[in-house]
Amino acid sequence: MSEKIIKNEKLLSIGELFLEKRKALGPSYKSRLKFIDKTSIELFAGEEWISERYLASIEEGKNWIGFEKFIQLSIALQQDTVQLFAEMLEVYLNS
Numbered sequence: 001m002s003e004k005i006i007k008n009e010k011l012l013s014i015g016e017l018f019l020e021k022r023k024a025l026g027p028s029y030k031s032r033l034k035f036i037d038k039t040s041i042e043l044f045a046g047e048e049w050i051s052e053r054y055l056a057s058i059e060e061g062k063n064w065i066g067f068e069k070f071i072q073l074s075i076a077l078q079q080d081t082v083q084l085f086a087e088m089l090e091v092y093l094n095s
Contacts, residue, residue, distance in 0.1 A: 012061030013095040014088055019059040021077045021084075032056060039076040049076070 022035055029035045032052050040048055049072045057063040058073075065073065074081040 008061060010092050010095040011064065013091045014065075015059045015061035017087060017091050018065075018073065018077070021079060022059070025078065032059070035076070043075055044072070 022032075023030055025035070028038065032055050036048070036050060036052060036055065040046055050069060054063075054069070055073075058065050058069075070085070071081055074084045077084065
């Protein structure tokens with residue numbers, strides 16, 4: 001029996017917020033893999049901080065982001081963590 005996939009509008013909207021923030025960084029950050037590779041080198045001393053699969057699941061609204069990954073993502077997106085959380089909360093409440 002196949003599993004029924006239920007779309008969560010809140011997750012989809014939050015994922016879209018993160019995707020827009022990533023793409024706003026410029027053309028060299030448009031692909032997830034390039035974004036991860038560049039930020040790993042530039043911001044995380046070459047350490048892999050997130051997998052492409054996990055980032056995709058967040059941006060596509062399939063999973064909630066964990067607290068530690070949220071902080072790392074805010075750094076990678078060059079966003080103030082508190083401000084990004086406020087934006088995420090606003091999207092959540094208005095979805």
